[in-house]
Amino acid sequence: MKSTLKKLLPFAVVGVLSGATTVGALKYFDHTANNGDQSYFTKSSNTSFVGMNSAAIGDDFVKSAKTTVPAVVTIKNYQSRTASSRASEQDLFDFFFGDPLGGRGQQRQKQQQVPDNMPSGMGSGVIISPDGYIISNNHVVAGANKLEVVLSNKKSYIATLVGTDPNTDISLLKIEEKGLPYLNFANSDNIEVGQWVLAVGNPLGLNSTVTAGIVSAKGRGIGILSSQGKAANPIESFIQTDAAINPGNSGGALVNTNGDLIGINSAIQSTTGYYQGYGFAVPSNLARKIIEDIKKFGMVQRGFLGVQSLDLSDEMQVSAYNKQNKTNIKSGSGVYITKFGDNSGAEDAGLKMGDIITKVDNYPITDFADLSVSIGSKRPGDKVQVTYLRNGKESTTTVTLKDQKGGTSTRTKADLSVTEKIGSDFEPLSDRFKTDYGLNSGVVAKNVTEGSEMAKIGIVDNYIVIEINGKPVNSQKDVEKILDRYQGNVQVKFVDEYGRIYTKGFKMP
Template sequence: MKQFSKLFLVSLLSGAVTLGAYKLLFDDNGYFANRQGPLTTASSDSYTKRVGLSSELLDFTEAAENTVHTVVHVKNVSYKTISNPMLEYFYGYKGGQSQEQVGTGSGVIISADGYIVTNNHVVKDASEIEITLNNKKSYKAKLIGTDSKMDIALLKIDADEKLPYSSFGNSDSVKVGEWVLAVGNPYNLTSTVTAGIVSAKARNLGTNGIQSFIQTDAAVNPGNSGGALVNTRGDLIGINTMISSMTGSYVGYSFAVPSNIARKIIEDIMEYGNVQRGILGVEGGELNAMASKELGVAQTEGFYINKVTKNSGAEKSGLKKGDVIVKLDNQNIATFADLSGYINTKRPNDKIAVTINRDGTLKTIPVSLSKNEFFTTVFKGIELENIDAADKKKFKITYGVKIRAITNENLMQYDQELRGNIILSIDNVKARDIETVSKLLNDKEESKSMRLEMINKNGELIRIII
């Protein structure tokens, strides 16, 4: 009995010590209470955000199911005459053999009555265009219109049924890190789906056309051009257009034309028959640490105005050299790609609120966009203007800028020979339009010589260095 009492007393003391230690160290007011917590309470930390990758939190099946039936295979058939130089030289044979060439890509149905958007390069020079739906039905397509600058084309098929289609989302609201799906129909294998995240927005690749790509790490390979980039709700936020690769295959990055730009182009083609381009009427460049130091400005982000175009909306609204554009409407502007991407969603006469930093003070000024074709630019004493439809038809070209006048004293003696000529390239970079040329010249030193390739008034190709 005495031994049992001792054991009972030891057990009681051990339990008391254990309970006391727990209360002292681990209870709500204990020593470790504010230093350690269960992992499942991370959401209560205001400085962190839980990232879930489980199948319960991520489900792409609905978005994929809704999109695959709206993505089509695009077959481009063209014919090229192949000549035989040996026959021409020895026998004077001037004929040639017509050879069929086939290109393929993808497209996205955007209306129940058969309108389809794809890349311009997918259907370029096509004699015939054939569309194959995800259910294997095939139709001949009609080319409604194209925009080579933004690499967008609009097609139309006459189907015997109402077609499933993708709805446009707002690409401006897309966030870096957001999950996206890239859907294409390469090689007529029916639609394929890959997933990734948005790696960057407003990516400028120096293509002299579109300056505001959505970059994603979703796998996109040749044949997927013209396919859909959608968010997890299945909204169309981009048209896949290119990859960045030394091998021609996917290596980690792909790029899409933002849906807001594609939608505006399509609406223009359908309503006006061509693309209506508005311009702000400013020239300059984006700021960074080096540029800001050279210009003597404090900001390192934004678009610095170096020149305001005469008679433009920017001039009429009071924008001036030295202003730094930091916002257009509600869109923050940190780079040239931000600015050009937003302007490309607008038309002439659209009004936008331009927020500038002028001498350290923020001001918001309403500006009415001007029509791009009305303006000129001057470099090295040569005044340039955009070519019109008559020039394109006469010389069988799709781009270029015309020499409107010569004010350079050293070139005045060649005024008659140069005026009216159409410049096709400057230092081997295509002179697509005034906007492209203005940006190109802004990046070059005025004192350095430049090589121009142009067509004269007789349609002859000539090259000069000035």
């Protein structure tokens, strides 16, 4: 599996700052500190800035930090896991971050069993309302059966997970409290490359850490969400910063010098697993839209153009496409339409294969990341102005965005189909397969959604579901018939990739 992933990300592995990695790293640094090396934890009180007005910048940083630090929290993720599963997570750590313990981290994880009262991972979060709503990353809360939130004043709460979105790596939590300090959202479209920013979080277990840097770039697509296979339709248009970000900063705040939230820190690009100058944050405009959807509808409302496309800014992608399709498309700026999906709003609006999308609502589209965030921040039914080139001539048309089923209305969880509620599609097994493997019934799980009820009981793509609630299933219609309007506990009998049969359950959402 590692070799496959490494082909996807051949250099400087882009790492999601999973809280689980912080536990091993923190033990290492604690050990270092106890051996007399305190330099990692100390900071000189004499700070100077060369080549700028240090007093003005320093004052801005102090005011911003005073505003931000009280609104940034620690999130502790508790899971029921065995020592062997923790060892496998260390392997993931080795891939994403390298092994800074020189192999000792994996050995220690295999030899020691972490107590049940110790968190499996830690990350950060940002309070965004005085009544206790907290925004963080999806990967910070993934797999948790308990989430503990610790404020900067050390007060602790058990949080409710309101909702998550793997496609943007955003999650929303809630604690029961009033009068909390919180951050206001800034308009991330207005940030400029070179602008000063602060990153605030809890890296390596060090609470309330503030680092400064600049916006290094905007609209970065780094492939991390798609490479993990957990996001069906990933949206990547990250803010890149050189403010120091390390494991544990995930879900923390990226703010301007006014202390306004411009991004949620999510990933780093590093060969070692620690800061090497590249950090990435989800823009605040996108993050805000996601949490507003979760609060209002209970789920993310996602609009789609209904096109498959080629990123003309990616010369390697263009070259591969030309070779495969025997075409002569030139690389450059924009997104080239290669195909339309079913019920495509773009096709309905008159766009054709071969058109090059250059703007959406007058926002320049230079690459797929630009298109992804400009459309991904819209809802079904929204209308957008799409500017495109056809045979060198520029035109504009109005596209009505649709959901993946062709609808133009927002939906709540109550509007979802059975398979959407449980988080999986199903394909029938052939009679030949049933005969060969001695099965009387069965369907193949497909498109299993991360964090869904099916995923929580251990089902992944290509597992075979034999029975639901004691009844055999041979088609998706069988599954829908059994669970339509059903309330209560669901029992699922399924077969894994090794032929082992399990029966596990969940409460019907």
